[in-house]
Amino acid sequence: MKHANPSFEAIRPSIGSSFTSLKxxxxxxxxxxxxxxxxxxxxxxxCKGSGKRQIGSSISYFSDGDLVLIGxxxxxxxxxxxxxxxxxxxVIQFKPDFLGEPIWDIPEMQRISALLEKSKAGIVFGEQVKxxxxxxxxxxxxxxxxxxxxxxxxxxxxxxxxxDYRILNAGKYYLQTQVEDNERINLIFNHVKDHFKExxxxxxxxxxxxxxxxxxxxxxxxITNKTFxxxxxxxxxxxxxxxxxxxxxxxxxxxxxxxxxxxxxxNKTFKDYIQKSPSQYRKEFNFFME
Numbered sequence: 104m105k106h107a108n109p110s111f112e113a114i115r116p117s118i119g120s121s122f123t124s125l126k127x128x129x130x131x132x133x134x135x136x137x138x139x140x141x142x143x144x145x146x147x148x149x150c151k152g153s154g155k156r157q158i159g160s161s162i163s164y165f166s167d168g169d170l171v172l173i174g175x176x177x178x179x180x181x182x183x184x185x186x187x188x189x190x191x192x193x194v195i196q197f198k199p200d201f202l203g204e205p206i207w208d209i210p211e212m213q214r215i216s217a218l219l220e221k222s223k224a225g226i227v228f229g230e231q232v233k234x235x236x237x238x239x240x241x242x243x244x245x246x247x248x249x250x251x252x253x254x255x256x257x258x259x260x261x262x263x264x265x266x267d268y269r270i271l272n273a274g275k276y277y278l279q280t281q282v283e284d285n286e287r288i289n290l291i292f293n294h295v296k297d298h299f300k301e302x303x304x305x306x307x308x309x310x311x312x313x314x315x316x317x318x319x320x321x322x323x324x325x326i327t328n329k330t331f332x333x334x335x336x337x338x339x340x341x342x343x344x345x346x347x348x349x350x351x352x353x354x355x356x357x358x359x360x361x362x363x364x365x366x367x368x369x370n371k372t373f374k375d376y377i378q379k380s381p382s383q384y385r386k387e388f389n390f391f392m393e
Contacts, residue, residue, distance in 0.1 A: 120251065122197035124244045132192050133184050138293065140178040143196040144222055146258075147171050148237045149182050152189025153348055155341055156182055158225040160292075160327035161271035162337050164344035166388065170233040171271075172262065174223035175199055178289065186349065193240045195255070214263035215256070221270065229267030236261055273328050287312050288326050299338050300362040305331065339363060340376045347385045354381045 123143070125132075138157075153166040158179040165182070168189065173179050175198075183192050199219060207216040218226075228236070236258055243254035262268075291308055308331060309319035323331050343361040346352055355366060358381075363369035373381050 120248075121201045122195060122252075122255065124251070124255075125194045125196075126241075126244055127183075127192045127194070129187075129189060129191065130183075130185050132181060132194070138178060138180055138289065138296075140176050141196070142175050143198050144175050144219060145173040145179075146195040146240070147173070147182060148193040148233070148240050149187070150190040150192070150237060152183065152187040153345070154182060154184065154187040155345060156180075156227075157296075159272040160329065160334060161225060162334075162341045163227075163271070164341050164348070165227075166348060167230075168233060168237070170228040170236060172218070172222045172226040172228075174219070174221075174225065177223060177225055177272075179225070193237070193244060195240065215259045218259065218263040224273070225271035226262075227269050227271055228262065228265065229269075232262070232265050232267045288323075291323070291331075295335055295338055299335065299342065300360070302364070303335055335362075336372050337376065340373055343369075343373065343381065344377070344384070347381060348388050354385075357381065 147169070149165070149169040151168050153164070156163055156165055156169065156171065156179075158171065158173055159177055169182055171182070183189055206212055207219075239254065239258050239261070243251055243258060246254055290311055294308060294311055295303065305316050305319065309316045312319050312322070314322060320331065323329075323334070327334060329337070339362040343357050343363075346357045346360055347354075350357075352360065358366050358369040361369070363372070370380060373384075377384055379387070
């Protein structure tokens with residue numbers, strides 16, 4: 104499937120609420136192939152299941168559910184598809200000024216304000232936070248009116264004080280700063296999404312960007328904080344993680360299905376990224392899931 108530039112998604116708050124709270128059962132929110140953005144900040148909780156996440160220039164694999172906070176206008180794909188096998192997915196969407204701009208200046212809101220600033224690069228939260236806050240999100244969704252808003256602010260406050268999180272795009276990744284950059288970099292991202300199983304040369308992606316190779320390399324590193332080779336390898340390794348966890352393929356088959364044409368290079372690259380061999384990862388993953 105071909106991927107266009109990220110599409111703008113128009114979002115309206117839930118009736119009678121200043122923000123949107125949605126619950127989707129297993130396969131109701133299939134958007135993993137849709138590269139999109141919106142001015143609303145998005146908090147997503149996936150209960151159980153596993154799959155890929157692409158948020159900005161970060162591509163990674165999640166298992167046993169996920170909890171992520173995606174900042175305003177940060178392009179991303181949906182987290183679930185027909186193979187995720189999640190129980191349900193909670194999606195909360197709100198504009199940065201959904202309570203009015205001045206509220207973020209009061210002392211009580213400083214921690215949450217700092218959290219929302221960090222979300223511009225995308226945040227993924229750890230296991231304990233995910234389980235605790237996931238339950239809180241479900242309870243909030245079932246509440247009404249002012250109770251729902253108060254519960255939501257408590258959730259944001261919980262997330263603002265935890266140290267159990269990881270920033271997904273190092274070096275502050277903002278595609279929304281320049282329309283021209285947005286269109287150019289997303290053309291490259293989509294090319295990688297469509298052709299990562301094939302050999303991708305610097306010549307072809309530089310041509311896509313209408314740049315000379317040295318200029319393209321500097322440009323890509325400046326925008327994504329990683330080299331193009333690192334980006335492609337990260338995409339391929341993430342696909343390998345998904346195959347190792349979900350498919351009964353041999354390690355060699357996983358190597359070639361992920362776009363690597365050299366088994367030794369695949370093993371070395373996998374260890375560099377994951378800090379363990381493919382066979383060790385599969386063994387530990389299966390043990391964890393039992």
